[in-house]
Amino acid sequence: MIAPGLIIAAARSGSGKTTLALGLMRALTRRGMRVSAVKCGPDYIDPAFHAAATGRQSLNLDSWAMDAGLIAGLAGGAARDADIVVGEGAMGLFDGAPGGAAGVGASADIAALLGWPVLLIHDVSGQAQTAAAVLRGLATHDARVKIAGVVMNRVGSERHRRLVSEGAAALDLTVFGALPRNESVALPERHLGLVQAGETADLDARLDALADFIEAHVDVDAVAASARSSEGAFPTGGSQNIFKPPAHRIAIARDDAFSFFYPHLAQAWRAAGAELFFFAPLADEPPPEHCDLCWLPGGYPELHAGRLAQAGRFLSGLRQFATTRPVHGECGGYMVLGRGLVDAAGAAHAMAGLLDLETSFAKRKLHLGYRRARLAADHSLGAAGRLLRGHEFHYATILRETGEPFALARDAYSDNDAPAGLRQGRVSGSFFHLIG
Template identity: 70%
Template sequence: MIAPSLLIGAARSSSGKTALTLGLMRALTRRGLRVAPVKCGPDYIDAAFHAAATGRAGVNLDSWAMDAQLIGRLAARVSEGADIVIAEGAMGLFDGAPGGAAGIGASADIAAMLGWPVALVHDVSGQGQTAAAIVRGIAGHDARVKVAGVILNRVGSERHRKLAGEAIEALGIPVFGALPRNEGVSLPERHLGLVQAGETAGLDGRLEALADFIEAHVDVAAIVAAAAHTSPLRGEVVGRSPTGGGELSPHPALLRNATLPIKGRVEIPPPAQRIAVARDDAFSFFYPHLAQSWRDAGAELCFFSPLADEAPPEDCDICWLPGGYPELHAGRLSAAQGFIKGLRRFALRGWLHGECGGYMVLGRALIDAAGAAHEMAGLLELETSFAKRKLHLGYRQARLAVDHPLGAVGVRLRGHEFHYATVLREDGAPFALARDAYSDDERPAGLARNGVSGSFFHLMA
C-alpha cells in the first residue's frame, strides 16, 4: 500500500514546479508530516533538494528507463513509514520519448500507473482566461490522469488572479492557490540546472522562505486532502523488462572472489560485493535507487571523497566514479595525487568504471572553462574539454560491447546522457554500443581497456 500521494505537474518546463514542490515539502515537514519525496525523470539535482527539504531520501521514477514492476516496487519502498508522498514532475506533464520500457518517460505515466492525482502549477504570465483553455486541455488529455487542482504561478495582480482563477474554477477544477511574482525565493542555477544542494549557501533558510511563501499563498490543507484520493496499488504492477528479455545477472568474472547472495529479482544486480563509490561536490550524480538495490542484494558501498584527496578503499572489488562536476574542480582533482595514484593502483587489481564526469577523470586530460588543461588519471585514451561546450541530452539504450561487471557482452541497459563536455580525443575499444530514443542507429559509446571502463551514459535500469 502506498501512502497518500500527489504529483506536481505543469504544462511546460520553467513553470515553477521545483519552487512549489520544495516549499510544499518543507511546509508539510514542519507541520510534523513524514514526507516521502519522488522525482520523475533522470534528475539527480532536484532529488538532493527534496532530501534537504524533507529529511528523507527520495527516489527517481522514470517510465522510459524502468519497467512497471520496478516503478511499483520503488514507489512502495519510498512510501514506507511516510504520511504523504510528494512527487515533482519533469518538463511538461505529458512530455517524453518513444520506445520506453513502461511508457514514454512522461510524468503522466507515473501518475496513471500509480493512481496519483496531479496538482498542476500553471504559469499565467501573459494569460487571463486562456489559462482555463490550457488547463481544460491538460485535464482532458488522458482519462487515466486526474488533475486534482491548479496552483497559479507568476500572478501579476488580484485582478489577474480572478480572471485566470475563476475561469479555471468554472471548469469544476479547484484552484489551490495563486503565487505572485517573487524572484526573492528563487534558487541559484548553473549549466546543468540548480547549483547542487550541498553547495547552496544558506539552503535551510531558503527552504524555510519557500515554505513561508507557499503557506501564505496556497491552501496546503486542500492539497493534502487531494493526495488522500490516491488509488492504491493492487498486487504487483506488471510490465515488460527493459532488457528486452530475461533478467540481468552479474557477470561471473566479477564475482570471482565474492560471496554475494543474489536472491530474487533485483533492479540492477550489484557489480561486486564491495563497491567503492566517489562522493563529494565533484561526484554527486548517483541514483539512490541504484545504491539501495545493490544493498538489498547484499553488496557493501564504501564512499570516499576525491576532493579530500582520498583514494578508493583497496579492499573493494570495483570503484565507481559517478557523474558530477569535475570540470569545476579540475585543478583540485589533478592536484589530489593521493586520489589519482590510488585510482592507478586500484586499476592493477580491481575494476574501475566512470559515468560522465567520472569517465572524464579516467582520461588523460580535462580542459576547464578557462582553457587550462589538467592531467587526469590517464587510464583511458580520452581528452575532454569544457572550454568548448555543446549540450548532449537524452535517453540512451546501451548494449555492452565487452564482458563487464554490469553483465556479459550484449546485455542491454537503459539510462540517459546529460553533459556539455566536448570529446577532443577518444581512442580504443568501446564500452557499449548506444542509441537514443529516436533512432535504431547504434554508435560506439565510451571506452573499455584492461579493467577500466566508462562513458557519458548514466545507468538507470
C-alpha cells in the same frame, strides 16, 4: 499503511514545479508529517533538495528506463512509513520519448501507473482567460490522468488572479492558490540546473522561506487532502533488483565533483547483498583498498579540475586500484579517467590517464536524452549484449576518444547503434548514466 501521493506537474519547464514542490514538502514536514518525495524522470539535483526539505531520501521514478514492476516497487517503498508522497514532475506533463520500458518517460505515466492525482502549477504570466484553454487541454488530454487542481504562478495583480481563477473554476478545476511574482525565493542555478543542495548557502533558511511563501498563498491542507492512495499499484515484491551488483564491496566516489549517483541503484545493490563504501577525491582520498570495484559517478569535475589534478593520493590510488580490479566512470567520472580535461577558462588539467580520452569545456555543447546501450563485451554490469537503459546529460566536447567501446548505444529516436565510451583492461566508462 500505504501513504497517499500526488504529482506536481505543469505545461512546460520553468513553470514553478520546483518552487511549489519544495515549499509544499517543507511546509508539510514542519507540521510533523512524514513526507516522502520522488522525482519523475532522470534528475540528480532535485532529489537532493527534496531530501533536504523532508529529511528523507528521495527516489527517481522513470517510465522510459524502468519497467512497471520497478516503478511500483520503488513507489511502494516510498509510500510505506510515510504520511504523504509528493512527486515532482519533469518538463511538461506529457513530454517524453518513444520506446520506453513502461511508457514514454512522462510524468503523466507515473501518475497513471500509481493512481496519484496531478497538482498542476501553471505560469499565467502573459495570460488571462487563455490560461483556462491550456488547463482544459492538460485536464482532458489523457483519461488515465486525474487532475486534483491547480496553483496559478506568477500572478501580477488581484485582477489578474481573479481572471485566471474564474476561468479554471468554470472547468470545475479546484484552484488551490495563486503565487505572486517573487524572484527572491528562486534558488541559484548553473549549467546543469540548480546549484547542488550541498553547495547552496543557507539552504535551510531558503527552504523555510519557500515554505513560508507557499503557506501564504496556497491552501496546503486542501492540497494534502487531495492526495490519493492506490494500494493495488504497489505489489509486495516489486522489481527491486535492477542488476546483480557489479561487485560485493563497491568503492563509490562522493563529493561535490562526484555526486550524480542514483539512490535506487544503491538501494538495489544493497538489497542484493553488496556493501558500498564512499570516498572523497576532492579530499585526496583514494578508493578504499579492501573494495572489489571502484565506481566514479558523474558530477562537476570541470568545476574542480585543478584540485583533482593536484589530488596525488587519489590519482595514484586509483591507478593502483585499476591494476587488479575494475574501475568504471559515468559522465564526469569518465572524464576523470581520461588523459586530460580542459576547463571553461581553457586551462588543461591532467587526469588519471587510464583511458585514451581528452575532453573540454572551453567549447560547450549540450548532449541530452535517453539512451539504450548494449554492453560491447563482458563487464561487471553483465554479459556482452546486455541491455542497459539510462540517459546522457553533459556539455563536454570530446577532443580525443580512442580505443574499444564500452557499449553500443542509440538514443530514443534512432534505430542505429554507435560506439559509446571506452574500455581498456579493467577500466571502462562513458557519458551514459545508468538508470534501469
